[in-house]
Amino acid sequence: MTSPEPRAGGDAGAAAVSSPAPRAGTNAGPVASAPRPDSGQPAAGAVDVTPPDSVVLRAGTLSWLFPRRGALAAAVLVPLLVLLIAVAVLASSTGMSLRDTLSGLFGTGDPGTVMIVRDFRLPRVFVGLMVGGALGAAGCLTQTLAGNRLATPDLLGVNEGATAAVVAAAAGSSTGMVGHWWLGPIGAVAAAVLVVLCAGGAGSAGYRVLVVGIGVSTVVGAVGDLVMSRQNDNTAGGVFLWAAGSLSGRDWSVGTPLLIALLLLLPFTLAAGHRLQLLRFDDDTAACLGVDLRRLRAAALALAVALAGLAVGVGGPIAFVALAAPVLAGHLGGPTRVPVLGSALTGAALITAADALARVVAPVELPVGVVTSVLGGPFLLWVLFRSDRTTGKA
Numbered sequence: 001m002t003s004p005e006p007r008a009g010g011d012a013g014a015a016a017v018s019s020p021a022p023r024a025g026t027n028a029g030p031v032a033s034a035p036r037p038d039s040g041q042p043a044a045g046a047v048d049v050t051p052p053d054s055v056v057l058r059a060g061t062l063s064w065l066f067p068r069r070g071a072l073a074a075a076v077l078v079p080l081l082v083l084l085i086a087v088a089v090l091a092s093s094t095g096m097s098l099r100d101t102l103s104g105l106f107g108t109g110d111p112g113t114v115m116i117v118r119d120f121r122l123p124r125v126f127v128g129l130m131v132g133g134a135l136g137a138a139g140c141l142t143q144t145l146a147g148n149r150l151a152t153p154d155l156l157g158v159n160e161g162a163t164a165a166v167v168a169a170a171a172g173s174s175t176g177m178v179g180h181w182w183l184g185p186i187g188a189v190a191a192a193v194l195v196v197l198c199a200g201g202a203g204s205a206g207y208r209v210l211v212v213g214i215g216v217s218t219v220v221g222a223v224g225d226l227v228m229s230r231q232n233d234n235t236a237g238g239v240f241l242w243a244a245g246s247l248s249g250r251d252w253s254v255g256t257p258l259l260i261a262l263l264l265l266l267p268f269t270l271a272a273g274h275r276l277q278l279l280r281f282d283d284d285t286a287a288c289l290g291v292d293l294r295r296l297r298a299a300a301l302a303l304a305v306a307l308a309g310l311a312v313g314v315g316g317p318i319a320f321v322a323l324a325a326p327v328l329a330g331h332l333g334g335p336t337r338v339p340v341l342g343s344a345l346t347g348a349a350l351i352t353a354a355d356a357l358a359r360v361v362a363p364v365e366l367p368v369g370v371v372t373s374v375l376g377g378p379f380l381l382w383v384l385f386r387s388d389r390t391t392g393k394a
Contacts, residue, residue, distance in 0.1 A: 070342060073332035080349060084352040088352050089121060091356040092121075093359040094116075125355070131318065134308065135307070135308060137307055142155070145276070153307075155214055156191070156192045156304070157192055158317075160191060160221040162191075164221075164224035166184060189306070195216045196301070198215075209301065245372065265306055275296055278291050308322065318351065320376025321372055324350060329342030354368050
């Protein structure tokens with residue numbers, strides 16, 4: 001007669017059970033003895049899932065996942081941004097010498113030089129910083145929602161809606177003025193709402209809104225072009241300069257409300273970016289982690305439209321910044337996080353550099369949108385033809 005099998009939980013059963021092998025791709029090693037509860041070490045058998053580019057900082061029962069690579073990228077971008085601001089302030093389209101520029105900046109030059117540097121050039125540089133930061137953050141949100149590096153706020157109808165609103169306000173004007181800057185955000189929001197309604201809401205997948213946005217953007221853009229073609233030369237010329245993307249004439253009257261709006265929106269944008277990291281999992285996993293996917297996508301989409309609408313209303317539809325900034329920030333900060341802050345810093349740097357270049361690269365000052373379009377074309381080709389190392393997608 002054979003001996004009975006040992007009962008589960010008995011000594012024989014405990015001796016027969018071996019430790020399970022760790023899952024592939026984890027950092028789990030041999031199971032050690034259980035640490036003391038107050039030691040701050042992971043419990044016995046726990047799997048270390050800390051991203052390789054991050055460090056866990058602990059203080060009692062609290063812990064924080066500190067992104068080493070992202071912090072290093074920000075530490076590099078901030079000094080670079082300061083350097084670009086200095087270059088942009090010194091760059092002149094009128095041939096002003098370095099000595100005259102410095103005297104105007106410090107208020108020791110003649111009144112005309114001081115007015116040019118302090119009242120025109122300096123506000124323009126800081127407005128460009130904020131426009132670039134808003135475009136970079138908005139592009140990061142839309143690319144994360146769609147899961148595609150080519151997804152930008154342009155596909156939500158932001159550019160076409162803002163342009164249509166500005167053209168409608170300038171219709172019949174004999175001075176060529178494009179109207180108040182806040183008309184752009186209103187038109188952008190109206191176009192984005194139309195896109196969402198046509199898509200049947202934010203939906204369970206962000207890409208659906210972006211795909212529908214292509215069709216709506218085409219229709220809205222065609223209406224704006226039709227209205228533009230019926231205007232006189234002065235109005236058409238003024239709107240064309242704005243539609244190319246220009247920071248010319250932007251001063252503190254525009255910069256101050258833009259700064260206030262960004263101070264209100266950016267904290268929510270950073271919080272949304274933190275939650276959007278869970279979209280790297282499938283929807284079921286994210287829902288099990290307590291995420292309301294529909295509400296999160298709707299909030300991120302609204303923030304992206306608001307940021308991009310503000311930027312387009314102030315600086316016009318400046319091309320490629322919302323596309324390039326998140327891609328560059330992702331390469332600098334690593335693939336484990338949604339680089340909202342890095343995208344904002346990168347977008348600010350791109351606009352500042354392009355605006356400085358636009359003032360010195362040609363005999364006459366160019367719109368900043370022309371420079372970003374010329375430089376963005378090769379970058380777009382690079383993004384299209386460079387396959388992702390992990391997914392094989394462009």
